[in-house]
Amino acid sequence: MARAQDRVVPTKRRRVLAKILQTIFDIGCCVVSTSSPDSSLSFLNQNHYFFIQYMAGTVDICYWHCVYSYEQAAHTRPTPCHPDPLSAVSKLTNIKALGSRMLRKPASHRVEGASVTQDPSNTTELVFRVREEEKHNTRILNLRIDSCKWLLSDGRYQGDQEWQPYGCMMHHYSQIDTKRCLLYLVYLKQHNHFVFIGDSRIRQLYTGLLEHLDHRDQGDPTSTTGPDNQHSDLNYINSKLRIKVDFIWSPYVSPHMVQHFNQWKSEKEPPSVIVAGSATWSIKESNASLHSVKEYSTNLTRLVQAIDGIVAKKSKVLWTLQEPVDEKKLHPSRTMITNEQLNKYNQAAIQILQHSAALLWSSSRLVAQGTLNESPDGLHMSPLALKHDTQILLNMYCNDHMNFNDGTCCSSSEPYTTLQVVTFSILGISSVLALTMFVRRKCQRCQGTASIEFSPLNEQSKQAAETSIYTLVCSLGRMGCIMAYFFLCDRTSFFMKENKYYSPISFWLPLAYILALGLFFTEDSRFTKVLHRDQTEEWKGWMQLVILIYHMTGASGILPIYMHVRVLVSAYIFLSGYGHFCYFWQRGDAGLVRFFQVLFRLNFVTVLLCLCMNRPYQFYYFVPLVSFWFLMVYLVLALPPQVTATSSKSNPLQYLYLVLKFVGLFSVITILYMSEVFFEKVFVTRPWKALFVTTDDDIHEWWFRWKLDRYSISYGMVFAVVYLLAQRYNLLNDNNHSNLFSPGIALSVTLASLIAVGSYTTFSFLCRNKLECNEIHTYTVFVPIVGYVVLRNISGVLRTRYSSFFAWFGRISLELFICQYHVFLAADTHGVLVLVPGYPVLNAIITSFIFICLSHDVHRITYALLPFAVPQDWRLVLRNAVLFLVVLVPIGIHDGMF
Numbered sequence: 001m002a003r004a005q006d007r008v009v010p011t012k013r014r015r016v017l018a019k020i021l022q023t024i025f026d027i028g029c030c031v032v033s034t035s036s037p038d039s040s041l042s043f044l045n046q047n048h049y050f051f052i053q054y055m056a057g058t059v060d061i062c063y064w065h066c067v068y069s070y071e072q073a074a075h076t077r078p079t080p081c082h083p084d085p086l087s088a089v090s091k092l093t094n095i096k097a098l099g100s101r102m103l104r105k106p107a108s109h110r111v112e113g114a115s116v117t118q119d120p121s122n123t124t125e126l127v128f129r130v131r132e133e134e135k136h137n138t139r140i141l142n143l144r145i146d147s148c149k150w151l152l153s154d155g156r157y158q159g160d161q162e163w164q165p166y167g168c169m170m171h172h173y174s175q176i177d178t179k180r181c182l183l184y185l186v187y188l189k190q191h192n193h194f195v196f197i198g199d200s201r202i203r204q205l206y207t208g209l210l211e212h213l214d215h216r217d218q219g220d221p222t223s224t225t226g227p228d229n230q231h232s233d234l235n236y237i238n239s240k241l242r243i244k245v246d247f248i249w250s251p252y253v254s255p256h257m258v259q260h261f262n263q264w265k266s267e268k269e270p271p272s273v274i275v276a277g278s279a280t281w282s283i284k285e286s287n288a289s290l291h292s293v294k295e296y297s298t299n300l301t302r303l304v305q306a307i308d309g310i311v312a313k314k315s316k317v318l319w320t321l322q323e324p325v326d327e328k329k330l331h332p333s334r335t336m337i338t339n340e341q342l343n344k345y346n347q348a349a350i351q352i353l354q355h356s357a358a359l360l361w362s363s364s365r366l367v368a369q370g371t372l373n374e375s376p377d378g379l380h381m382s383p384l385a386l387k388h389d390t391q392i393l394l395n396m397y398c399n400d401h402m403n404f405n406d407g408t409c410c411s412s413s414e415p416y417t418t419l420q421v422v423t424f425s426i427l428g429i430s431s432v433l434a435l436t437m438f439v440r441r442k443c444q445r446c447q448g449t450a451s452i453e454f455s456p457l458n459e460q461s462k463q464a465a466e467t468s469i470y471t472l473v474c475s476l477g478r479m480g481c482i483m484a485y486f487f488l489c490d491r492t493s494f495f496m497k498e499n500k501y502y503s504p505i506s507f508w509l510p511l512a513y514i515l516a517l518g519l520f521f522t523e524d525s526r527f528t529k530v531l532h533r534d535q536t537e538e539w540k541g542w543m544q545l546v547i548l549i550y551h552m553t554g555a556s557g558i559l560p561i562y563m564h565v566r567v568l569v570s571a572y573i574f575l576s577g578y579g580h581f582c583y584f585w586q587r588g589d590a591g592l593v594r595f596f597q598v599l600f601r602l603n604f605v606t607v608l609l610c611l612c613m614n615r616p617y618q619f620y621y622f623v624p625l626v627s628f629w630f631l632m633v634y635l636v637l638a639l640p641p642q643v644t645a646t647s648s649k650s651n652p653l654q655y656l657y658l659v660l661k662f663v664g665l666f667s668v669i670t671i672l673y674m675s676e677v678f679f680e681k682v683f684v685t686r687p688w689k690a691l692f693v694t695t696d697d698d699i700h701e702w703w704f705r706w707k708l709d710r711y712s713i714s715y716g717m718v719f720a721v722v723y724l725l726a727q728r729y730n731l732l733n734d735n736n737h738s739n740l741f742s743p744g745i746a747l748s749v750t751l752a753s754l755i756a757v758g759s760y761t762t763f764s765f766l767c768r769n770k771l772e773c774n775e776i777h778t779y780t781v782f783v784p785i786v787g788y789v790v791l792r793n794i795s796g797v798l799r800t801r802y803s804s805f806f807a808w809f810g811r812i813s814l815e816l817f818i819c820q821y822h823v824f825l826a827a828d829t830h831g832v833l834v835l836v837p838g839y840p841v842l843n844a845i846i847t848s849f850i851f852i853c854l855s856h857d858v859h860r861i862t863y864a865l866l867p868f869a870v871p872q873d874w875r876l877v878l879r880n881a882v883l884f885l886v887v888l889v890p891i892g893i894h895d896g897m898f
Contacts, residue, residue: 147493148396151409152318152361157370158840159501163388165363165395166838167496169831171407173394175214181398182241188401192243195271197260198278199251201380202320203234205275206247208386209393210236213243246271251281253299261306270315273397275361277320279345280337280379288336297348304356311357316396319353320361321346323368329378337379364389406499406830413492414614419891423611424487427480434477437470468868475864482854482861483612489833490822491613496834497826500554507553507561514545521805529734530723530793534802536575539792541810542803543568544817551825552832552844563764563773569622570712570781571788572813576626577716580633585645585724590638596870596877602627604862604869605818613822617691621705622817624691628706629713636661636717645724662718669710679703690895708774715782719789737796746794753794756787815855815862824851 147168154166163170173181182192196206234247250257257276264270279296286292307317322342330337346365353360367388368375374382381389399411488494525534547568555561580598584590606623609615618624637643641657648654672679680699683692692702726732732740739746760783767773793799809816824847826833835850836843870877 147408148359148410150496151392151396152359152363155363155366156838158499159503161371161384162499162501163367163370163391164498164501165392165409167498167834168409168493169406169497169499169827170391170395170409171399171402171404173212173391173398175212177402177404178212178394178398179241181394181402182243184401185398186242191269191272192241193269193271193273194243194245195248195264195274196246197248197250197257197274197276198320199249199281201280201323202275202277203247203249204380204386205320205389205393206234206245208390209245212387212390212394213238213241213245251278253278253282253296253303255299258299258302258306261303261310264315265306265309268313270310270313272315273393274310274315274317275320275393276317277322277361279322279342280334283337283341283345284334288338288341293344293348296345297352300349300352304352304358307353308357317358318361318396319349319358321349321365323365323381324372326372326375326378329375331377334379361392363392367392405828408493408497408827408831416491417614419611419894420614423608424480424483427476427483427612430473430476431480432477434474437473441470471864472868475861478857479608479861482858483608485854486609486819486822487612490826495826496837497831498834499831500552502554502557507549507555510549510553511546514542514549518542518803518806522801522803525800525802528736528796528800530732530740530799531575531578531789532799534807535792535799536579537807537810538802539575539806539810540572540813541806541808543571544809544813545806548816548820548824551820551829559767559770559773560761560764562770563767563777564761566708566774566777567760567781567784570709570777571785572622573626573629573709573712574716574719574782574785576629577633577713578720579716580630581637581717581720582724584637585643585720588642588644588646590634590642592874592877593870593872595634595638596881597866598630599627600866600869601862602630602814604865605815605858609818609822615828616693616695618694618702619828620818620821621701623814624702625705625709632665633713633717636665645728649728658721662714665714666711669714673707673710676703679706687892690892708778709781711778712781715785719782719786734793734799737800739796740794740799749790750794753787753790756783757791760784760787809852812852812855812859815859816852819851819855819858823854824848 150167151165151170155164156166158164171177185192194209196202231249231251233249236245237243248260250260257278261274264274282292282296310317322345324339324342325334325337327335327338346362350360368381368385371382371385374384376382395407395409397410399407399409525532527534547565550556550561550565556565602623606617606620609620610617639661641647641654643654643658643661648658672682680703683689683702684699693699694701727734734740741749760780763776763780764773767776791798821829823833825831832844833847834843835846869880871880
């Protein structure tokens, strides 16, 4: 056990850690400074700089919070990095003084003061964002969450110029996805009719939608043209897709536009979506007069009643706020169209239409602003912004009807099932009972009830039983609260969700921090064996942290990273085979108690999540995978003749039996792999079919996962045999802190291991086809794994030291892998959970902290419930197993298992 004082980080070590983190972060700053500046990256720079200074003890945390609030209110961009120590200290002193002043000012004064220093174009944007934050807080409190307003109100550019809406996930609609949506709506007896009414900017949205539909090849467009084709009504009809798209030229909010809205209001079936907006022509023709703004407001007021009537018939009306212009690129005839004038018209539209049923489309303004330098004439949107606006429209129109996991904007929450109600009812009752018992025990302690030590024997037995019941009920009650939080995060719209976007710095910078922390918290282990407990927990820990970063940043599209993560998953299964074989070899325990203990530890949380979250067992693919391979290991080792260390030592013929068992295992795996039809017949057989198919009754996901790591468990078992035999015949010595081999052999083995690891890394960069890479990976994955094991253990110094930081995470690695689906990621792992909208780095820190705490608590609850679910008496174990199957029978009948 590590000493208590080793776990406390003294001031000197904190300063060393701060120095390491500062060096790593300076490298990240240089990378960021070469790319396009982003507000989220600025926020990252500011927070990490103060975090590093806080670790060094040179700044108090209250100043960090204060300056953060002021920076965000004023929308100023902090200095990315401070390479000069004197300038850093000088700036820190100024910030402290600023923080002291800000602590004496109300928050409202800070925002007001900040907005005064902005130019008019930025002031309106600040007002928009503050209003949206207030609206979001109100929606959260009232539980009336409308992600459509999030989609249309705010967002930011993220990753490789991808648009991220505020608080929800946007699916990228291909032409095929759009066709499926339109045809499905026709099947639901809904008409697809889009109307765009306004000036040339609205016409650009019309043409953007038509380009997405590719009308040139599949439509039969017709147009009604006037003397000037640019200033005319346009019409598009696609009989195959049953869609009609109209553009009505109406550059002013005039009686002409009001007439059209009144006409749609009187129709039995008005258009499905109406997109309207105008202002530039009014500014141009009136030479930016104030009278034109008043006339604009008056005519907008006449539209309100018609808009409300149209929306009452289940149509949607979008009023597009005016995008900013690049005044340097404008034609001389448009010089009066300034951002200040456009903001006046936007404010008039917000003031009048915010109380109507119209949806204010302000995110289009932000989309265009982000690519303003790519605008062809300074007035109209760039092609990239037009594509994003088209995707926003399609997400608004289709998401609620399509089953896309990565499209939560405008999508209703998943309806709950009867099984979920029953499960949460049981857990809820447990939570109430746990609270009641907790209060009762507190009252007993206050009354001075005798303790167990000084009670009679019968009283001791009674109190021990009560303590056991209390532990059981409290564990279930705590699990009920955790499951409720899981459900709230991932099965409702209470918390926001965002898409995952990969960028090199978002992936590699957290890895560098994790590596620095892991190396910092190293200590001596009391074990000296190869792959001892501390070392395997450390290995599982850093692998799990890498996988979490990989999932959160969406790095699966980068083939070299994907291949290395595949090695990490295979290594976990490799360790599973190695550990189970060594346990059985040394102890010879292949009883039912051991078997069900392992299965319970692996599957308790997963089965409970399946019941609470309404997801199939195969959704948590890693648990079915390791459970299946544990079953295979158990069958190989438990079937007679059983081969253990004791039996093989007295009877060398046992080695032959072991070889035959391995040959049989490899043969069964190869036969299943050679015939996918036979594989499906085996695993689609009832009643265990439900364990291997997805929600769509598809087994291909299980086939892919199974064949990818089909030999990894065998590699681990074979490595365990080789290691144990080498240890038995004194081919290596790991009983002390010395090296495993003599210097000459150690040097050769180390060189071979480096070549092994480097060869796989080279292969991952040279391989271009993911399917081919996966096939080769299956047969070669043992090379980097064994290479790492040798490098980690060949030196006595490395073998007997480990990272307690990584080992702590390794002990809860399984819970981390399972719980990430709902409280770290979101929308079935397609997005990330958002607790702090608008600040990705701060959100990642808070989300990660809560996620890790919950995973640790789930780990403790699992082990607390283990003695109740799997007692030491095998007869009681069989009884519990039968009871569990009895509970599963009605569930299986309902789901078609029988």
